[in-house]
Amino acid sequence: MAVRSNNAQNGDLRRLILDTARHLLVQDGYSNLSMRKIASEIDYSATSIYLYFDNKDVLLHALIDEGMKQLFEALSNIAEQHEDAPLERLEALCGAFISFGLSNPEYYEIMFQLRPERMERYPPEKYREARRNLDFFRSALDEGASQDVFDVDDPRVSASAIWASLHGTVSLLLAERVDVRIDRDDFIQAAIRQTLRSYTRSATARHP
Amino acid sequence: MAVRSNNAQNGDLRRLILDTARHLLVQDGYSNLSMRKIASEIDYSATSIYLYFDNKDVLLHALIDEGMKQLFEALSNIAEQHEDAPLERLEALCGAFISFGLSNPEYYEIMFQLRPERMERYPPEKYREARRNLDFFRSALDEGASQDVFDVDDPRVSASAIWASLHGTVSLLLAERVDVRIDRDDFIQAAIRQTLRSYTRSATARHP
């Protein structure tokens, strides 16, 4: 209870739970994150958490949301650094996505790697927000296409395909599934170059 | 115990466990697969399983192995159907990989989506075997490069990058994370075309 007085005055136990959950997630990983641990970390009973979150999934969704916002910030920063150079922007966005995943593996796991069967369906409003991150890629493709830098059929589909490629790259790296004899940065560069090369209209153009 | 007499004579309880595990995995998914359920399914005590498998991870590895062999079969079949057409072969391999993932989601999950922290490190011999699957892609690139069909720097790296792209595609589809407004097959085709286009040396060649 002495401990408890550390807490911000009162009423925001919810906030405290969320902060602690984030902290434990990053420290111990998703698979070691439990309601009981979160509770004991802040000297409350496990059931207290249920006063503020319906269940573990809901708590998790709140964390996912934080992660999506962080990713949005990262991509947003990158995007405005290359405002009128779609190719460079797309390349930088790819790098930023991968780097976000590699620097925040625990967030990445809950954001993109949890199968839906183990999780309540992602609520639609949040889903929409999560998709904003994809829009950075779509816009870059769109603008690039109109400037004749890119050769794109359907930017929405292509953006998703790019995302898939980046997601695979991050996933394999996080799962340590890439051949150890392959240099990590070489692999990342190859993945990005592979992605870009598919859409860049070469100087000796494809369309006559 | 009446039930028990159904079993193959004796001694191959190990086999029975494995078959039951596979069955339950496919039926209920990885997240619902438990030692206790496997045991109760075959009317043995949960601890019996430990007479044949050191722990759940080891049992899982045995299942992963089965999956890897299945995938190998699938890719192998495809590869020999396009023996001397590296481009068509690569395209077919991509399609086969994705189709394997989508038709065997539970296998796919344990084979490629489990994070290593929740699993004992994949034993090196099995790791090597798993990598044989990647060799189909590497060979296609290799042969394609020597026939001047592909423009490849390092086939080992490129094969991994292709794999990443395919893995991302399957993962997003299985996790139902692709924009619902995008047609599933369009997405798959886009992903494959994106991958291929990065390596195909266009008729109006890139290198002068």
Place this chain on the structure above:
DNA sequence: TTGCTTACTTAACGCCGTTAACTCACGCAT
């Protein structure tokens, strides 16, 4: 017959998410 081995079971430990029932201090109306 005794004793060893093999194949399996029972009981238990310490985790987990979650529910139901409770306590108890505070603020308010009487």
Place this chain on the structure above:
DNA sequence: ATGCGTGAGTTAACGGCGTTAAGTAAGCAA
């Protein structure tokens, strides 16, 4: 001042999990 409702938090319990330690019973060898 007294009683009461309410909100915030608790304890106890349920049924699940992986795993270990100890026990048991049948079969076989000497």
